[in-house]
Amino acid sequence: MTSVSAGLAHDIAIIGGGAGGVLTAIQLLRAATAPLRIALYEPQSTLARGVAYATPYPEHLLNVPAQRMSGFSDQPDDFLDFLSADPQERAALAPMFVERHRYGEYLRDRLERARAASPATLVHIVQPVMAMDRNEAGWRLRLADGAQADCDAVVLAVGNRPRPLPARGAGGLSADASLSAWDFDAVRAVPGDARLCIVGSGLSMVDAVLSFVATEHRGAIHVLSRHGWLPQPHAPHAVADFDPARLLSLDLRARLRFVRERVREAAAASLPWQAVMERLRPHGQALWRSLSESDQRRFLRHVVRLWDVHRHRVAISVHEQLQALIDRGQLRMHRGRLDTVMQVGRCVQVGANVRGRPGLALEVDRVVNATGVEMRVPTMRNPLLTELLGEGHARTGPHGIGIDAGDDGRVLDADGRVQPDLWVLGSLRIGNLWESTAIPELRGQAEAVARQLIAR
Ligand SMILES: Cc1cc2nc3c(=O)[nH]c(=O)nc-3n(C[C@H](O)[C@H](O)[C@H](O)COP(=O)(O)OP(=O)(O)OC[C@H]3O[C@@H](n4cnc5c(N)ncnc54)[C@H](O)[C@@H]3O)c2cc1C
Structure with a gap:
């Protein structure tokens, strides 16, 4: 070209x-x-x-199985066609996150x-x-x-x-002390014993942690986010059986109730909650557009993080790796709103508010911005x-x-x-x-x- x-x-x-x-x-x-x-x-x-x-x-890894990543709606298997011509290999790759x-x-x-x-x-x-x-x-x-x-x-x-780091003092951090989770090379180059604070707990955080696993990182990894939730795993493919069109005429509160009821029904039928999200997934735009403006605002203020953590999931194997790091105490999830970052010598002092008050103080060597898309x-x-x-x-x-x-x-x-x-x-x-x-x-x-x- x-x-x-x-x-x-x-x-x-x-x-x-x-x-x-x-x-x-x-x-x-x-x-x-x-x-x-x-x-x-x-x-x-x-x-x-x-x-x-x-x-x-x-x-x-991709966060969508290979069988759903075709670039063309009229050729649903096209990504699989690219990956392999062998039928057995294709069947194995179809549900995988490549x-x-x-x-x-x-x-x-x-x-x-x-x-x-x-x-x-x-x-x-x-x-x-x-x-x-x-x-x-x-x-x-x-x-x-x-x-x-x-x-x-x-x-x-x-x-x-990328969203800028939402903290007072962020502009004063040296290039060494502050990096973006989307700078994949810089994340890979972090010294193995550095103490880290990753800000944000979504899929960009997961990318960074996986790189630290790959480089056999030994230092402590703190993850700070407003809710402190770990991304949820996908479940083996299952789709709950209900009509999402029934949601369109409901207001936000009634929709949340409806979804909780479907999750309970799914559980009674031995299906995971992910099966309900899978049913809703293709209707995301219709669900948004049918909300009133005030309910959209309410969603952005109160529901968006709950939605995101259930909607943007990770492969089961990735979730297991995160959980293993938590279990052995290397990865610690913190709930709080980042307030300040201050460089003191070669360290960075991170301050976060918990329920509106200063409540968390960490001393680390690097801050990783994983706050996602602006x-x-x-x-x-x-x-x-x-x-x-x-x-x-x-x-x-x-x-x-x-x-x-x-x-x-x-x-x-x-x-x-x-x-x-x-x-x-x-x-x-x-x-x-x-x-x-x-x-x-x-x-x-x-x-x-x-x-x-x-x-x-
Ligand atoms: C870390 C990460 C992982 C993701 N994983 C998946 C996944 O597994 N599956 C999935 O379906 N989606 C995934 N997504 C969603 C992803 O956004 C889309 O799949 C897709 O990559 C978005 O493509 P895009 O072209 O819209 O934007 P981008 O990928 O951001 O590309 C935009 C391009 O525009 C260029 N540009 C910007 N401004 C200008 C300008 N003024 N002049 C010229 N060029 C300009 C930039 O250089 C950039 O290359 C992921 C997103 C992120 C951030």
Whole structure:
């Protein structure tokens, strides 16, 4: 694939070459019946890595079984097809959580194939887009190296950004003392006897702990989060039998009651609670969109952590590893809200509030930020998004999270008017859709956006 950066013109620009951008490019290449100039703007030199698939390390697994990770809804076994041609091996792999880097390899393979068979052309421009303005044709993009590019339509696929460490004093920590759980190499390089405080207890924390297991880390690992819950394990595949549509007309409180009743029924039928979550999983967007605005707000304030810990689960083997570390006293879960971090010599003093009062003090050598995905665009520190909001080309999504878009994925400007030639997909649609980051949602969005673009 060509990598260029110069004065450019394309029919379609896709900004962001993680999984979402690459899936959109594949759909466009496959659907094109005539020459079409597509550009993929991605500063990483390797496509389809983004955050999730950038890890080269074998301990980092997909959190969805291989049989449900196809990039294409009309080819449900496509990821398995990539992994193996042998029927027995495929059957064994189907329920497994395979190494995450395999998924980036898979998407790159499918991109190359689509490109080779398409009348359309694709260029990878190894540059971030810093800003975009309207021109007569559509959009003019401004790149980090000062070059400009004109295009008729734009797809924003800029994905996930890490949340800054939510603590007073965070800016004063040295680079050695503070690291991001998404910096997979830095986590692997932590000295084996370092005392650690991981802030956040979701799947990014799990990634970091698994790397510490892989490097035979000996130092204490403290995990601090507001609820102190450990991620829950998947269960052997089972789906409870009830109609999720019955939830749609209920308010939040009644929904929670309904779900608890289904969990009790499942238990009576010897099914785990995970079977109820599996039944709800494909309906996440409908469940969110049918809540009133005030119930959505209540959900974000009071229920979201309970939901997340049951929704975003880990492989059983991973859960067992975490539990083993807890049992031998190396991993300690703490409940509290991080308040301050202060570097004293080579140590970091961490202070957290428990029930609104100073209640926890830890002295560690490193703080690992595993607080996950930033949902508020103004704090994402992505210059392109800041500019889009500042110029009124876009506005923040419901509840101030993500950016606002119509049902077809087209961005709404500051006055709520549909941008006819600007689409968004992935986690930026969180305010409108809630479930909008994992592959099952991304593949549907990429298909829908490509269909509209080709129809133009
Ligand atoms: C650690 C982790 C593990 C995950 N594991 C799974 C899993 O197992 N299964 C699953 O279904 N989902 C998983 N997810 C969800 C994940 O978000 C999606 O699967 C998917 O990777 C998201 O892809 P994306 O393209 O939307 O975003 P990203 O992967 O974040 O990619 C966005 C890309 O846009 C680029 N970009 C940003 N701004 C600009 C700009 N201004 N100009 C040009 N380029 C720009 C970035 O460099 C980046 O490469 C995981 C997420 C994380 C964070």
